[in-house]
Amino acid sequence: MDFNSNKAIYLQIAEHVCEHIMLGTWKAEEKIPSVRDLAVQLEVNPNTVMRTYDLLQQKSIIANKRGIGFFLTPDAMQEVKSYRKAQFLEEELPQLFRNIYILGIDLDELQKRYQAFVTQNFNQN
The missing domain is CATH 1.10.10.10 (Winged helix-like DNA-binding domain superfamily/Winged helix DNA-binding domain)
Structure with a gap:
């Protein structure tokens, strides 16, 4: 590791x-x-x-x-998800928001990219 x-x-x-x-x-x-x-x-x-x-x-x-x-x-599994979610919301999300703001990424573009990501990575049949 x-x-x-x-x-x-x-x-x-x-x-x-x-x-x-x-x-x-x-x-x-x-x-x-x-x-x-x-x-x-x-x-x-x-x-x-x-x-x-x-x-x-x-x-x-x-x-x-x-x-x-x-x-x-x-x-x-539930405890891990809860722990990791809290960790993400407290530590990583503020940095992500900062970058979105600084780079001028609008929410429409972000939503489209998120949907494309979900479709590509999690909706594979």
Whole structure:
């Protein structure tokens, strides 16, 4: 995994875990990699992964079953979407709005491009 120097590594690992959940590679109530296994896989300190897992527990995305390991919660997908949506609205959307304003992009053009994007990427039959 290539880490971005602009964001804390544990937050980038949280995004990595959330991506696995949203893509369905990790499913609700399944066991996820141990702290040590994920640290080895991502080539980071186990304490960094533990910090990630602590964050994800606070967000009700994962739960620790003492002596067994970490598991996704039954509502992990919904919790991830809620967490990622809040993150997007607070961090990324203001920057997007700033760029739209500075570049003089009108809402009609933005709406057309958004619809084309959705059609091209999500309405494939």
